[in-house]
Amino acid sequence: MARGMADEQTTEEDLGAWRNHFLNLLDRIPLPIAVCSIDGEVHVANPAMAAEWGTTPGRLRGRSLRELFTPRAEDQIDRLVNALRAGRTSRYRIEVTWRGRDGAVRAGEFTIDPIRTVSEPVPVLLALLYVYDERPEPPPSPRGTVSVAQARILALAASGATTATIGKALGLTVDGVNYHLARLSQRWRVQGRTALVAKAYALGVLAPGHWPPEPADGLVDP
Numbered sequence: 001m002a003r004g005m006a007d008e009q010t011t012e013e014d015l016g017a018w019r020n021h022f023l024n025l026l027d028r029i030p031l032p033i034a035v036c037s038i039d040g041e042v043h044v045a046n047p048a049m050a051a052e053w054g055t056t057p058g059r060l061r062g063r064s065l066r067e068l069f070t071p072r073a074e075d076q077i078d079r080l081v082n083a084l085r086a087g088r089t090s091r092y093r094i095e096v097t098w099r100g101r102d103g104a105v106r107a108g109e110f111t112i113d114p115i116r117t118v119s120e121p122v123p124v125l126l127a128l129l130y131v132y133d134e135r136p137e138p139p140p141s142p143r144g145t146v147s148v149a150q151a152r153i154l155a156l157a158a159s160g161a162t163t164a165t166i167g168k169a170l171g172l173t174v175d176g177v178n179y180h181l182a183r184l185s186q187r188w189r190v191q192g193r194t195a196l197v198a199k200a201y202a203l204g205v206l207a208p209g210h211w212p213p214e215p216a217d218g219l220v221d222p
Contacts, residue, residue: 027046032128035126039064040125053100054100088114092112110128111128113127154213
């Protein structure tokens with residue numbers, strides 16, 4: 001019995017150490033991140049998330065993401081809620097707006113990852129916020145203005161490759177691929193991967209008449 005108690009104490013100490021490592025890492029990530037309950041209540045927020053509100057992480061604890069951010073489309077929230085109720089743990093993207101610490105309306109996109117653990121049957125939500133650039137985007141040139149990496153992402157997306165496959169082919173994380181796709185969608189004002197690929201062909205970013213798809217020549221790397 002004594003040995004069992006000692007093992008249990010060691011496990012608790014290990015879990016505490018890993019929790020501290022996680023919190024320290026979270027503090028150093030420049031991307032706004034929050035860990036929330038299934039109903040959107042903030043358990044942990046990093047300084048980057050708190051900075052969007054001009055406050056400290058501790059003051060965001062216990063507040064609801066629905067209180068802090070306004071979704072652009074309520075159906076995105078409905079899809080997330082229905083999926084969570086059905087036990088699905090796919091990744092979801094929700095466009096949001098909020099009023100920053102300077103009073104200006106800001107816009108961005110949440111990537112919501114439901115995470116299940118063995119000890120907790122109800123998932124927690126890992127919410128990553130990509131803040132759209134406040135500066136107005138320049139109008140696209142007749143052939144589009146994308147980086148070489150973005151053009152290669154578009155070409156692979158046009159071939160039907162999944163986000164994970166694109167990331168593996170280009171040495172990017174899944175979040176990195178999603179970030180580029182979200183930035184292009186916002187710049188070109190289109191929704192969905194199909195429309196994004198169609199716009200890339202319309203702007204001459206992807207070369208017509210080629211299979212598998214490939215970027216057109218003469219791309220500008222901003």
